[in-house]
Structures are given as C-alpha cells and as structure tokens.
Amino acid sequence: MKQQETNPLSIPLTTHHQASPRTKSSSKTMGKAYGFDKWLVIRLLQMGGNPPICIVLWDGQEVFNTSEKPSKRIFLRDRGALYKLITNPDLQFGDLYSAGRLEVEGDLAELTEIIQRTIPDYGQRSLWTRLLARLYLIKRNTLSRAKDNIYHHYDIGNDFYKLWLDEQMVYTCAYFPAAAMSLEEAQLAKLEHVCRKLRLQPDETVVEAGCGWGALALHMAKHYGVQVKAYNISREQIAYARERARRENLQDRVQFIEGDYRQISGDFDAFVSVGMLEHVGLRHYQELGGVIERCLKPTGRGLIHFIGRNRPAPMNAWIEKRIFPGAYPPSLGEMARLFEPWRFSILDVENLRLHYTKTLQHWLARFETVAEQVTAMFDPAFVRAWRFYLAGSIATFAVGELQLFQVVFTRFDNNDIPWSRTFLYQDR
C-alpha cells in the first residue's frame, strides 16, 4: 500500500488505479488540453474570486488568472476532473482530492486558506450555486436519521480516533490560554474551563448531551464530585466510555446512556453539551430547548459549546456529504431559537475560533504521523479525504468562516449568578 514515491508534493500521491473503487478511471480523457479546457479553468478561477493559484493541467500546461504566475499549484490529473470541478466546485474539490485526481503542491491548509480568502461570500454567489448548496439542507434529523448521521462519522472505529486524538479522546475544540500548551494540556484546560463556567458544586447533578468518549463526564465526576448522566447515540463511543468509567472506578458517579438528547429525563443542576448542537439541525432547536426547560432546576446552569457562524450559510457541500451528514453550524441569531421560546437568559458567550485552528493543526500533524496505519485500516482515499477535511477545517477557522462559541445560560429568573467572571481566571 506504500506510495511515497519520488514526487514533488508533500502529500502522498494516489495514482488513478489506486483511487477508491467508486471513482471511475478517466485515463481515456487524457491527452493534450484544448483551448476550451483552459477557458474552463479561467472560468473556474473567476468563480473562486481569482485566487493566486496556478492550475497545472494533465499535459503539464499551467493556467492562472493573475498578473504574475502564482507559486501555489494545483494539479488536475485528467479532463474529467476539470469537468466535475466546474459543475460543483464545493463538492468536487474534496472528492477529486480524495481520489487523487486533484493534487496540491505544498501545505494543503495554506492553499485552502488562500482559496477561502478569495472565494465570494455565500450571499454573493450565483443563484445556481446557492440552490445546489441549499439542496443539502433539506434532510431532517429525525431520531433514526440522526443515528445514521452519527454512525457515519463517530462509529468509524475507536481504534482510528485513538491513533491521533489526545490521550483522553476529546474530539472537540481545545482551549489554549497559553499558546505553547500541548494538545493534552489544552484539552484538559478546555474541560476545566467548561466546568468552571458551569460553577459545579460537589454532589450536584449534571446531564451531558452528546458525551463523545466520556472525557468531560468523567472529568466532572472525578474533579468536581458531581453525579453525571451522559447521553450519546454513538454505540462505539458509549461502549468505550463505560469501559473507562469502570477502569477509573467512576461507574457509580457517571451513567453513560445510549440515547438521543430527546430521551433525557431527570432534574439537573447543570446541562452541558460540547460539540453536539452542530448535529441537531435548526428545526430541532426549540425541541432541544424544551428538553433543557424540562430538566433544568430553578438555579440550574447550562453550557453549549458548538461550531457556529457569523451569519447563516449552508454547510460546505463536501463536508456535509462526506464527513458530517446533517450537520449545520448556526449563527448566534439562529441559536436564539433554542433560548427565546423558553426565556432562557444568556449570561456569557465566548468565541474560541482560533483555538479550533490550533486544535486542528495538532490533529492534522498527529494524523500525518499515523497516515500509513490509517491507510492499512481503510484505504488511501480515506486518508486523503480525512487530510482534506482536517486541512480545510484549519483554513475555515483561520479565515473566520466558522466560529467556536461557548454559550452559558440560565433560567430568566435565576438571580444566583456571579457578579463577575473573575472566578474563571483565578487559581483553583
């Protein structure tokens, strides 16, 4: 399976016969590029806001639309790749990259960032492009659909995530109050930051909606002495979390439940959800708010940590199709649908956008060190797809297209609230 041949690219090359089976071989479309092909490339660059990128066609011809020849190059390996790309660039860029039919010279995150900086903002794109993108938003996250969507990503296998996540298996944005922190330290700092914001007291009860592999639930129980009920619809993650609870002798303080947020029952001092809201879908915010309304005690606190936006826009088509089906990062204005019907009061919002860039940089670096093992587990296209997802996400947060919000809230009539946020920043 090894393929690190002598090639000028810093990423592994996938030749066409090695691409994933679903990708049709397109060697028959090879040959010299015509004037029409070059015209299409210019059109493509224009659609992307004329990024300083040089496109190298399958016959070695270089096409660019800037006054000087750009140093960054993208290789299109066949004519079919160009045709696919022009019909739906958002979706096809990732697919063609995964299949090895589109390749990138140098740092992938850097190149994606260059493109994202010039690409027209969603609202300014053509109606056709916007309609295409909108199509992906029609799916509803019903209970069964939600399960399918979550299995798609989170049930790929614990062994896969173990290879490159931190030792506690936290698959959400870390918190780097000091830039030199390791990923392990920053994930721990995030867990602490969340617990402090929730003002947890010993023997309080906490419900966690979407608990991943259980790191936060176990941290809260171990370091804050609370009782936790943690919900997750990913079977693999719940199994792992339960095993860890037993190993750490916390099974009496943390209950891991294979279930959706809609199945939450009980009465809690705190509600917490880290990285779940993106998977809930706008239509279900009021429902989620109703769950919190039902389960939060009068002086209860809530924290929702999620990937958001500065303004509504559809999810990137490729990410939505290949990586996170049904996902949608809301703007803070859209998130109001969760709070307003129930009169929850927002106490604190913190935007940790650049912390996600840094987290993803750590993940990608670790992922690269285990790329061979991942290839052996899956196939080269999978590795390339994941590399594209991680590098693209670095860029998306770096250019300010996505945000990471932590929102703290309580009931409107709860006056048991702190007079300042100083306590978040004092030694414990």
Added chain:
Amino acid sequence: MKQQETNPLSIPLTTHHQASPRTKSSSKTMGKAYGFDKWLVIRLLQMGGNPPICIVLWDGQEVFNTSEKPSKRIFLRDRGALYKLITNPDLQFGDLYSAGRLEVEGDLAELTEIIQRTIPDYGQRSLWTRLLARLYLIKRNTLSRAKDNIYHHYDIGNDFYKLWLDEQMVYTCAYFPAAAMSLEEAQLAKLEHVCRKLRLQPDETVVEAGCGWGALALHMAKHYGVQVKAYNISREQIAYARERARRENLQDRVQFIEGDYRQISGDFDAFVSVGMLEHVGLRHYQELGGVIERCLKPTGRGLIHFIGRNRPAPMNAWIEKRIFPGAYPPSLGEMARLFEPWRFSILDVENLRLHYTKTLQHWLARFETVAEQVTAMFDPAFVRAWRFYLAGSIATFAVGELQLFQVVFTRFDNNDIPWSRTFLYQDR
C-alpha cells in the same frame, strides 16, 4: 410645594389638587364603591396573574384575590383611576401613580417586583393587550424623530441629573465586581471594563456613538492615551462634555460632536457605544452596522453596551410613552441584524443584568435624598413619575425581564484577537 404630611406611606403623598395640571380632578366620582367596582378590581388582579396585593378603594374597602389578605397594599384614590387602570394597566399604572391617584404602601420597587413576577408573560397576554402595546412600536427613529426622542429625556437639564448621578455623570449601568463598591467606584470600574474589552493602545483612534456627558470618552483619552471622536445628539450633554474636556485640558484628544451615529466619519481602531442601541430601533440596526463597517479599521474592535431582552417583546407602554419615546431593548437574536449583514464576528458577550438592579438602587436612593429639590425644579408629578421609573426599573431587572449586555466584536477576518479573557481580570 412641601407635602410631607403625616401619612402612612413611605413615599410623599400628592392630594388631587396638587396633581399635575394635565390630570383631571376626579373627586366627583368619589363615594362608596359598588359591587361592580370590586368586580373590576378582581378582574384587574386576574389580568395581573393574581399578585399577592391588596387593593384599597377610595372608600377604604379592601379587595384581594388570594386566600389570605396580602400585606402589600395599593391605594386607588378615585373611581376614574380604577376605570383608567383596567383599560390599559401597563400605561395607566405609571400615570396614575405620577398623578397621585394611585399610591403604594412601603417599598415601591418591592411592590413592582411582586407584580412583575405574577404578570403573564407578554406572549401569553390577550390579543387586545398585545395590540395596544404594539401600537407604540410603529414610530420610526428618523433623524429628526430621534432628536425629539432624545431631547425628551436627556435634555431635561444637566442640573437635574447632577443632583443624583455619580460625580462623573454616567447614566448607564455600572459594574460592581465587588458588591460593596460605591456608585462612583462602580462607574469607574465600568469605564475600565469597557476600555479593557476594547484593548485600547496609546494613540489609537476611537469613535463613540452616544457619549452622554462624556465620561467614557474623557476616561479613554486620559488613561489610555487614545484620540476620541464622540457623538451625541443631546445638545445639553455635548455642551457639558466640551466644558469638561476644556477643564481637564483634554480638548486636543477628545472631540465632542453634536451629531447622530449616522453622521460618523473617519477611520477608527475602536467603535464603542454605551446605552445608545436601545434608542436606535430595530429598523436601523443594519444602518448602524453599515456605519461601523465603514469606519472600523481592519483590526478594529467594537463594543456595544445595551439594555436587552431574552426574547423579543414590546417596551413597557408607560416607559415608552413618558420616559423613553422610541426606545426598544432588543434580544441578542434581534441584535444579529446589526452584525450578520456585515459579517462582524462576536467575540464576547457578558450579561450584567443584576448590576443594573444595583445601579438603579443607588440612583433611587440618591434621588430620594434630593426629591425636594427636584420638586422645586419641576413639580410633584415629575418626582413621582421618576420615582416610579427608577423603582420599576429596579424590579424589571431583578425579575429578569430586562438584561444588560456588553457585546465585543470585530471584523470576521481579524485574527489579532486575544487567546483568553484573562487580561480583563488582571491588575493593570
């Protein structure tokens, strides 16, 4: 003008002939209360969610709708007052109180809080009540209307506000990180908190929209070495601020401009607005956003401090009519209209709701000590109206009906943002 006669109420009594000239004398409607009058009072109490309040009618009869006789009492001095109250309680309570035709035993803020806790939430009221309330929202804050509205409140006279505001004349929510702070200390702490959130550096340029009597603008120039352009449409306030700048020899660093936010021009490192957004009106948020878009440098920061809500609702009718014409406190979701069209990125939101309760308590206590002087300046009805406004506002923030938000934002692509908020809480 003195009227502190021997009466059981802790507030000064206004007898009918002393009420403001606009109030019709209604002594002809006096006499024994009928069964119909008592039925109306019960209906009124039901409309208010049956608060534990005893209503004492003009003939001394006590009416209440709870199983035990409540200790808190409201006195209705004539039949006309009852009739007015039942047609539009939100508006008439304040007017009747101001005219001395409705009186309250004991602490006014406490009583208002009791009523506010039982009164049905806006969305649950009858269509008629909601329509009445909506009528007040139709006015537009055009430039000339905005001026009228602001003159109404802020041009009452600097001498009036000097009597009971802090020595720096700050007429917005203070910040009490330590509960024992004086009003002076807490207003200073607020100015500091705002400056820190803006991360001001020496020689940077700042624009302030709605600068009051200039305290923040002068503080920024004096303690942070920045150049400030401060706008305000209140002539009296601008005159006072200019005089103070000369006195403190800051006229070269702070320019006070009699103008609306729509007239802002220049290029600034920071945009700040404290207590203005409430007067802007929803329809103009996008316009205000456009002003900021035009004047903020690429790495500029913005802070908007405003009275808000957990969810959209019309302004209280009396406050809107008598105190703040054209005012509207938005929800965070509504405030999105300011940011989303321009892709501003919200970095930080802090809710200081209970700080406003405390600020208002300080103001009301000071106001009571100068009530006689205010009576001499205006008339008893004015004093009673202002007492009702301040006490009612204490209650409104205490019960969680209004919020005080500080929102920090920047351009979507500005990566010069701090890694944590620790700097806000460290000694300078």
